[in-house]
Amino acid sequence: MTRITDVHIHIQPWRDMLPHVQASMRRGKEDHWDFLLAMMDDPQALLEVMDRSGVWRVGLVNYPSPDVMGFNDTTNTFAANYARANPERLLPYGGVHPRVTKDPAGDVDKLVDLGIRVLKIHPPHQGFPANAYTDGLDALGKIYRRCEERGLPVMVHTGTSIFPGARSKYGNPMELDDVAIDFPDLSILMAHGGRPLYMEEAFFILRRHRRVWLDLSGIPPARLLEYFPRLADVVDRALWGTDWPSPGVKDLRQNIDQFLGLPLTDEHRHAILERNALALLPPRP
Ligand SMILES: [Zn+2]
Numbered sequence: 001m002t003r004i005t006d007v008h009i010h011i012q013p014w015r016d017m018l019p020h021v022q023a024s025m026r027r028g029k030e031d032h033w034d035f036l037l038a039m040m041d042d043p044q045a046l047l048e049v050m051d052r053s054g055v056w057r058v059g060l061v062n063y064p065s066p067d068v069m070g071f072n073d074t075t076n077t078f079a080a081n082y083a084r085a086n087p088e089r090l091l092p093y094g095g096v097h098p099r100v101t102k103d104p105a106g107d108v109d110k111l112v113d114l115g116i117r118v119l120k121i122h123p124p125h126q127g128f129p130a131n132a133y134t135d136g137l138d139a140l141g142k143i144y145r146r147c148e149e150r151g152l153p154v155m156v157h158t159g160t161s162i163f164p165g166a167r168s169k170y171g172n173p174m175e176l177d178d179v180a181i182d183f184p185d186l187s188i189l190m191a192h193g194g195r196p197l198y199m200e201e202a203f204f205i206l207r208r209h210r211r212v213w214l215d216l217s218g219i220p221p222a223r224l225l226e227y228f229p230r231l232a233d234v235v236d237r238a239l240w241g242t243d244w245p246s247p248g249v250k251d252l253r254q255n256i257d258q259f260l261g262l263p264l265t266d267e268h269r270h271a272i273l274e275r276n277a278l279a280l281l282p283p284r285p
Pocket of ligand 1: 008010061243246
């Protein structure tokens with residue numbers, strides 16, 4: 001396979017991370033920490049890693065989380081600038097923080113103007129459930145609405161997060177039931193399938209809503225079928241992702257090889273590694 005898209009890697013301005021967050025990110029990667037830090041400012045270094053790993057395209061996950069992670073809105077221009085090194089292969093993601101923004105729709109438009117391909121919402125790092133617009137956080141509803149109007153897919157983190165200050169109770173995918181009902185034309189990319197606590201909820205939401213897609217990142221590939229035994233039922237909406245270089249994710253290629261070792265048909269492998277991402281995130285001329 002030569003057209004693999006990894007929809008979820010963390011290329012972020014790590015220098016902005018709060019010191020205690022940086023310390024927990026660094027754990028276990030001490031020996032190549034300097035390389036990773038340098039890569040965050042060097043797209044060529046990333047492209048070489050991708051070439052070595054047989055990965056065609058990657059999604060560069062970015063979102064503002066000033067109080068928990070340390071990233072502010074400059075994370076959006078960071079992603080857009082980084083991707084300019086190779087717009088075909090590097091897909092920049094960005095975010096609008098509903099508690100910070102003064103112009104939710106206008107800020108979504110700015111992301112579109114920057115060339116951002118996916119808007120990321122991170123409930124445990126941003127401090128609200130994904131359906132908080134039903135309970136007073138109006139800006140969040142305006143963000144979803146504008147993304148729906150502009151055809152900008154939204155990625156929502158589901159499942160736990162181990163960073164200090166992250167509130168994992170906001171990782172429940174059931175909250176996406178409201179979002180999918182209230183914004184029926186919005187494409188929603190459910191990151192991590194609720195792992196490790198909420199897989200049943202995640203699978204329910206996926207089966208119920210045709211515009212919800214599953215991003216497999218953060219799920220150890222060798223155990224994917226334990227987490228989602230009926231993966232075949234949603235295989236036309238499951239997208240490959242690794243979450244590299246987040247804690248516990250060592251290598252882009254190692255994850256692909258583990259995935260290829262699963263008892264799936266070639267057709268299903270092709271759908272997950274290549275075809276579905278081309279449908280959700282088509283190459284731009
Ligand atoms: Zn992630």
